Amino acid sequence: MYKLMDEANLLYYKQLQNEEKLAFLFENLDIGIFILNEKLELVLANSVTENLFSKKRNQESFETWFNHKKMYQLITEAVTTKEQVQGDVRIRQPKNHDLNVIIRILESSTTEYVGIIYDVTEVKQIEKVHEDFISNISHELKTPTTSIIGFAETLLAGAKDDPEASDEFLKIIECEGQRLLGLIQNIMMLLKTEKDIYMLDTVVSNPETVVEEELERYQYKISQKALNVTFDSTISREINLPGNAFQLIVKNLLENAVEYTKEADDIFIYLKESEGELIFSVEDTGVGISEKDRKRIFERFYRVSQSRQRNTGGSGLGLSIVQHYAEILGGVVKLSSDLGEGTTVIVRLPIEE
Ligand SMILES: Nc1ncnc2c1ncn2[C@@H]1O[C@H](COP(=O)(O)OP(=O)(O)OP(=O)(O)O)[C@@H](O)[C@H]1O
Ligand SMILES: [Mg+2]
Structure with missing residues (x-):
């Protein structure tokens, strides 16, 4: 008898543990879950659901709880057809979210419904x-x-x-x-993706030579605009980087500095090595970038005041390339600028000691 009770207790305990585990899972899932009873009242909602609809769980009709037209349509359809229903739901308050919602009858009963909510906001953004x-x-x-x-x-x-x-x-x-x-x-x-770039052969090169060679390509324009270019380097050893990643970064930053400066402006370039990082910086006293534009400057195809600069023939991809490659190499790009004063771009790339 005692043994039997013991076993029953154990069973109860085990079950409780599972319920606890389930509750833990329920609360910590990335997806939203809610359950409606036979009166179509909300009896359960995990915190993802609560946060998305910015409401605390409370046993009330689904209609008032969600207070959302599309949710109403989906749930009503599931109830009338008794079939699984799936649909896109967009919520605007308190934040924009794109959701994919599935509603179906709970397997164990024919009158209760379960709703599963996937937040697809990020996926939609990437698609866009x-x-x-x-x-x-x-x-x-x-x-x-x-x-x-x-x-x-x-x-x-x-x-x-x-x-x-x-x-x-x-x-x-x-x-x-x-x-x-x-x-x-x-x-x-x-x-080119990270995989593509790392599949390229590692190029052993002296970064100083890379900058000098790239500068050479803009020599004509530099002398035409009478720009004062200074190049300081305290690194004269060779580094290993995949493909022509570093050269592309240098090319695009020098091109911008030469392009977006006025006659007789200054350009300071420096290269140094510090704590396992290669630091490349291009500073100019050119036209500068306003705060509003600075926020968008790294977006693909974004150009400042397109009509004004149409004659330069750029396409707004240069800085995106710099950032894309720096990120793939595990580095960072920092741009600071004042309109009418000039622009400084600093790229830091991790390199082997
Ligand atoms: N050094 C700079 N000084 C002032 N404005 C700059 C500077 N660098 C970039 N910009 C501004 O940022 C915009 C985006 O630069 P980005 O290099 O991405 O494209 P682009 O130079 O227009 O075209 P591409 O580089 O593809 O030929 C430029 O159109 C320009 O308005
Ligand atoms: Mg450019």
Whole structure:
């Protein structure tokens, strides 16, 4: 008899433990769960559900508890059809959330319902960024392509017989072709993932030489604008980094410094090594970036006042590439700027000692 009771107690205990475990799980799941009784009153809701609808659990009709049109529709449909119902729900208060909600009859009964809520806000955001990226790519590729076709057609229609016009149009075609090529290369750079980059061969190079070589490419523009460029380096050993990641970072930052400065402005570049990090900085006394624009400057295709800078032919990908590559290499990018005063960008990359 005693043994039997003991066993019963044990069973009870075990069950209690499971319930506790279940309650723990219920509260700590990333998904929202709620249960409606046969009167369609809310009898259970975990904290995810409470937080999403910013309400404390309370036994009341689902209609007043959720106070949400789409939730009402989904639950009513599940109740009338007795089938599982699934749908997207968007809530705006207290914060925007995109949810995927499933409602179905609890298996053990035919009158109680369980609701499962997946918060898909982040997934939707990523999808949106990808969609915007694709539509921006299409738009940006169309502009130079249309121009190339247009000028080629004009040449074919007779302009080729006018040496002056044909010279001018061919120059435009060449320039737009270069722009198209640059754009495609930039897009390819951005699409490279961490895996792709680390699969590239490690390039052993002297960062000082990389900067010098990149600077060389802008020499014409530097002297045209009479810019004062100073380059200081306290690192003259070789470093290992995958592919041309460092070179791309240098190229894009130098290009911006040269592009967004006025005549006779200054550009200070320095390279140093500190506590296992390679530090590369480009400072300019150029046009600067307003606070509003600084917030968006690393977004793909974002450019400050597009119309004003259209003549520079950039596509707003340079800084995205710098950030993308720095992040993949485990580093960080910091930009500080004052409108009309200048801009400083500092990149820190972890390197082997
Ligand atoms: N050093 C800088 N000084 C002032 N403005 C800058 C500087 N660097 C970037 N910007 C601003 O940030 C915007 C985004 O720069 P980003 O390099 O990403 O693109 P872009 O230079 O317009 O085009 P791309 O680099 O793709 O040719 C630029 O359009 C410019 O307005
Ligand atoms: Mg740029």
